Amino acid sequence: MIRLAVDILQRVIDQPCVLPILDLFLLILPRWLFTLMSDEEACDDPWAPSKVAHKTSKSVMSKKKKLKKKGSSLYIPDDTPTSIIGEPSVDTEMDASDGTIAFQPTTESTSELLSSLQTLQFNGEYADFSIKCCDDTYQVHKAIICPRAPFFRAAFGNSTKECEAAEVDLSEHDPTSVRLMVYYLYNLDYPHVKLDGSLGNHTSSNNSNLSHHCRLYALADFCQMNTLKTLTVDKFKKEAETHWNDPDFFEAIQFVYSATVSTDRSMRDAVVGVMMAHRTLLDRQEFKDLVKEIDLAYELLMRMHETGGIKGTRNCRYCGQLY
Numbered sequence: 157m158i159r160l161a162v163d164i165l166q167r168v169i170d171q172p173c174v175l176p177i178l179d180l181f182l183l184i185l186p187r188w189l190f191t192l193m194s195d196e197e198a199c200d201d202p203w204a205p206s207k208v209a210h211k212t213s214k215s216v217m218s219k220k221k222k223l224k225k226k227g228s229s230l231y232i233p234d235d236t237p238t239s240i241i242g243e244p245s246v247d248t249e250m251d252a253s254d255g256t257i258a259f260q261p262t263t264e265s266t267s268e269l270l271s272s273l274q275t276l277q278f279n280g281e282y283a284d285f286s287i288k289c290c291d292d293t294y295q296v297h298k299a300i301i302c303p304r305a306p307f308f309r310a311a312f313g314n315s316t317k318e319c320e321a322a323e324v325d326l327s328e329h330d331p332t333s334v335r336l337m338v339y340y341l342y343n344l345d346y347p348h349v350k351l352d353g354s355l356g357n358h359t360s361s362n363n364s365n366l367s368h369h370c371r372l373y374a375l376a377d378f379c380q381m382n383t384l385k386t387l388t389v390d391k392f393k394k395e396a397e398t399h400w401n402d403p404d405f406f407e408a409i410q411f412v413y414s415a416t417v418s419t420d421r422s423m424r425d426a427v428v429g430v431m432m433a434h435r436t437l438l439d440r441q442e443f444k445d446l447v448k449e450i451d452l453a454y455e456l457l458m459r460m461h462e463t464g465g466i467k468g469t470r471n472c473r474y475c476g477q478l479y
Contacts, residue, residue, distance in 0.1 A: 270343065273300065277342035285312070285322040289334040301341055307379040326375075332368060333375040340384055346372070364404035366395055367411060373423050374415040389422045396430045405430070406442060413450040428455050432463075 261269075276282065280295035287294045302309040311318040318324050326334050332353065336346040339355070347355040351363050369392040376384035392408075399405060412423050431452070437443050447453045 273342045276300070277338070285318075285324070287324050287326060287334065287338060289326045289329060289331050292331055292335065294334075294338045296338065296341070304341065304383075305379045305381050307381075329375050329378070330371045333371045336368070336372050337375055337379070337381075337384065340387070345387070364395065364399040364402040366392060366399055366402070366404045366408040369395070370408045370411045370415075370423060374411070377416070377420065385422060389426050392423065392426050393429070396426070400430050400434050400437070406446065409446060409452065410450075413452065418451065424455065428452070428459050431456055432459055 276297060282297060283295035284298050285296060287296055298308075298312060302312060308324060311324055313319075332349060335355075336349070340346045348357050348361055349365055349368050350356050350361040369388045373385055373388040373392075376382075376388060396405065409427055412427055416423060418424075431437060438447070447456070
């Protein structure tokens, strides 16, 4: 049988019209293969496991859509697997910019990263510069600090005094705020400050931290750390819900309006929001005096104008309604 097949193939090739067809086929074949490969996503290793899995899944889904659209009697059930053995088990999502697969870190890997950062903060290993504030000195790392705080990046960008001494002096700022900022850089959060100055959590100590949030906000603005500024405002708003009548709120207002510029609205708007929600504060003499000293009266008036005014806590002697 094999010999018969070879004889038949030889006779077909001997026909004069077959050779030109074979030549044309051999000419077109490389171009067709190149076009087919170009339609796939470009990558350095086109047969890497993640790429193969992605292409296979995409191909199966495409076939499903085409068959259903044409109304063919042939169909692929929805529960048909669209991946192949060996597809990575890590959570992935498509990057719309270039079509590649972006791997999402797991909870365990994130915890491991934070734990390693905290270890670096407390033991000072591999530290390459220090932050000084009055009697406190913190051994820190440029690779962790500089990318997130443009102030520090600029300090070590040129041949400055800080660059030569490998030290940044922040003694003009509040020592507790500097301590909280360094803690945040290695923990992505900062703790509650107790009455004795130690750090803890809010549940173990119910004292107000409103003024601490405001001071840390000012330091974050100085170091150009916008994410830390946002965090301090969020913590201020949440804590003000229960500590709006605390003397610390009065101190916080004074600091905000003396340490921030009028165009820096985030913390100022938070203060005005608390005052608008608790107008009875204006019955207290210290707040009346404070409103006269700073721009708070103007901003309260403008907020009332923007919101159309709000109901107060006093009853009209004639109609009995709040005003």
